[in-house]
Amino acid sequence: MQITDTPLKVALVIGSNRHGRFGPVVADWLLDRLRAHDDLLPEVVDVAETDLPMSFAPTADTATARAEVTPKLAAADAFVVLTPEYNHSYPAGLKNLIDWHYTEWQAKPVAFVSYGGVSGGLRAVEHLRQVFAELHAVTVRDTVSFHNAGGSFDDTGQPKDPSGPEAAAKGMLDQLVWWGRGLKEAREKRPYGT
Template sequence: MDLTTPENGAPLKLAVILSSNREGRFGPVIADWFLSRTAGRDDFAVDLIDLADADLPTTLSYQPGSAARAALAKVSPKLSAADAFVVLTPEYNHSFPASLKSLIDWHFTQWQAKPVGFVSYGGISGGLRAVEQLRQVFAEMHAVTVRDTVSFHNAATHFDGEGRHKDPAACDAAAKVMLDQLAWWGNALRTAKSAHPYGQA
């Protein structure tokens, strides 16, 4: 049996999270490239969550006010509905953006028993230091991070003025490996949760 193909025929709901909300960000170029890599796959139904549009407050509360509830209403249902996630993250000062940490911290059950893949970008490190920290954070949220990542070192130098990668063979192959792993875990966890909901004794 090939676990990259859902047994019930339904594609996995994949939430792609564009983490950067920085002015002049490069993230949309990375997002457009990655979404084009998912376009030809029938095992995923993709939904983009752009944190530049989310405007989540950094002050956490068990009883959020009306503004916080309105901001959460834009993202929380999408996270709840997702079977799997791909986080597109830059690296800022050896870590990931505050906008992403805020999204993670406002939620808990939405992440549980779901797989997470990473596409990172930055300078010489390619965002990999941000990814290593995110693995620890998502482990605390009971999520499963897949091993293989896609990373862009000195990212802006690899794309032309139209946002096309100049030599896409290696990054296309890396994206396929990561998405295949995500599909395997997404289907395995979805099947497991349907038989025995996560967290129940």
């Protein structure tokens, strides 16, 4: 089987852990797009279900929490990070998840889907690009963003005007596949950092 025949394992990272968060609505819509893309095999990593401590002092609880999430991140060929925007940036829980890991992100592509008020979470995405560059990940250019997200979805969890988000998701996921395949092939030929 050639590398192009195998679906890429993509981790969908849901970045909010606030009570009453809107993220699961966007995540469900996004999962439908990921599952419909023949080149992708998604798995969810939800910050709200990841009990990583805020302190980096190693404990038994830390080892347990890492044992649950780290293998999912390590196995992923690519990532889609779903983030809201809090105070012109991304949530602390997402930063904590990112910072507890290092090699899991290296030489892999990261795409972003954001939501928020007027900015649609784009300021959070720009901050995340800097963080992932430091972790040696490659961020794809195109994003999907939902401005005034609460009013953008209907009662069934679908965008009220799907044409824009559908087109943006297709372009973003196509780029993610291109980068994912290229970087996976490169890592298999020569492990990153050697």
